[in-house]
Amino acid sequence: MSWPQPPPQGGSPHPHEGWDSPLREAYGYRPGGYDPPVQQLYDPRYVPAQAQPNPTPRPQVRRWVVGGLVTTAFAVIALIFAAYFSLSFGVMATLLGLVFAIIPVGIVIPIFLWLDRFEAEPWSYLLLAFLWGALAATLPSLIFNTAASVVVASADPDAAAITPVLVAPVVEETFKGLFLLVMFFFRRKHFNGLADGITYAGICGAGFAFTENILYLAQAFTDMGREGLAATFVLRGLMSPFCHPMFTAMIGIGVGVAASTRSAAVKVVAPFAGWCAAVLLHGLWNLSAVSGPVGFLIGYAIGFLVLVTFVVFIVWTRSREGRIIGHFLQPYVTTGWLAPGEVTMLASMRQRREARSWAKLNGGAASLGSMRAFQDTASELALLRARMHNHRVDAEAIARERVLLDSMTARRREFAGMSIR
Structure with missing residues (x-):
């Protein structure tokens, strides 16, 4: 596995001449001239490789067919849930459950999107993760858990705790975890490690909790009215909104590793x-819920400590992804594709924000868009290189690397040209 060679050298003046910016050091500016590796990227004789159109429409047709089938499947499951909720609890209870179930989603999802800032995943896959948890994982879990409850109740009416403690964790974490395995095996280029694993798992878990909360909230309103609805919302929506996302994140960590x-x-x-780990945490949490007030308080205290540890781990994971990006971009400095200061900037979220602010100040919205695209492309390049390091290198990955390098160079030219004084 070799590193791509830099563009040919030339004698053209560097387009950054005359910059007056606190970030000029990041782009190779020196009082006596410019670093040769960066200057090479602006040689007018260098023509970036252009992506060629696919000669056959089959991949596009296949994408539409698969997308149509997935959309149809989700729509059918959504209709099944709508009919089930309406028949079981009525329209009013279902709508109230839906409204209050949205609130925890607004608490949980931003945390995982914050983790996904260095190399944001496509919104379509994040939406797919949420829908998988909300629909594809919830329906079979409901069926299996209900069947297990019936079997256990018929065998021993006093053993009602068996289903939530021993059966439900296994069933639910299995169906949620299937999404991560699908991403790992069939969409490897969008699954780069710990950060992606936790992000996809957390959003999938949030989707599962969303549908489950509708069920519990509607049931509480039907059985106990407004007081029951309020109590259930406080317990599930405010006191424990991270439970399902955190449980499934254990699988995400494993698949990310x-x-x-x-x-x-x-x-x-x-x-x-x-x-x-996901099944164990889920089972212990459910055990505390059926162990009375004292057991619940003990379980909640332990769960809160686990949550704090999990949040610390998320912060560390995001920092780690920055270090990985810096590590795998560093050799591109040696081959002339990046300047040392650029790698430093790309490995730090704080410096990325500063670079975007600088780009907007010097070139407006268009320059900001180019800088943002430059950063996103560099992140994708670094994580592609990480995949090439950890897995098999094929022709598609090598071709993708060159496309990303050319795109990164083009974006740099855009915001550099807009910033000339």
Whole structure:
């Protein structure tokens, strides 16, 4: 696996001449001239490679067919839930449950989107993760849990706690975790490691909790009126909105570790260990819920400590992704595609914000868009290189690398040209 060679050198003047910016050091500016590696990128004789159109429409047709099937499946499941809720609780209770179930989503989702800032995942896949949790994982879980409850009740009416403590965690975490395995095996280019694993898992768990909250809130309103609705909302929506996302994030961590290693054994063991951790945490939480007030308070205190640890881990994971980006971009400095200051900027979210502010100040909205695209492209390039390091390198990955390099260079030219004084 070799690093791409830089563009040919030339003697043209650097377009950044005359900059008056606190970020000029990041782009190779020196009082006596400019660093040769950056200057090479502005040689007028260098013509970036252009992506060629696909000669066959089959991939596009396949994408539309798969997308249509997935959309139809989700629509059918949504209609099944709508009919079930309406028949079981009525329209009013269902609508109230829906409205109050949206509130925890607004609390949880931004946390995982914050984690996903360095290399944001496509919104379509994030939406798919939410819908998978809300529909594709919830319906079979409801069916299996209901069937298990009937079987347990018929065998021993006093053993009602078996289903929520022993059955539900296994069933629910299995169906939620399937989405992560699908992403890992079939959409590897959008699954780069820990940050992606936690993000997809958290949003999938938030979707599952959303539908489950509608069920519990509507049930509470039907059985106990407004007081029951309020109490259930406080317990599920305000006191424990992160439970399902945090449980499923354990699987995301395991699959993320598998995506970040070359070891075949780790690729198998890590996802299974993550699933076991998710089931264990889920089971312990459900056990506290059926153990009376004292048991619940003890379980809640322990769960709060686990949540704090999880938040600290999320912060560390985001910082780690920045370090990974810096590490895999560093060799592009040696080959002339990036300046040292650019790598430093791209590895820090704070410096990225400063660079975007500088771009907007010097070139307006268009320059800001170019800087943002430059940063996103560089992140994708770094994580592509990480995948090439951890997994098999194929012709598609090499071609994608060159396209990203050319795109990054073009974006730099855009915001540099807009910023000349």
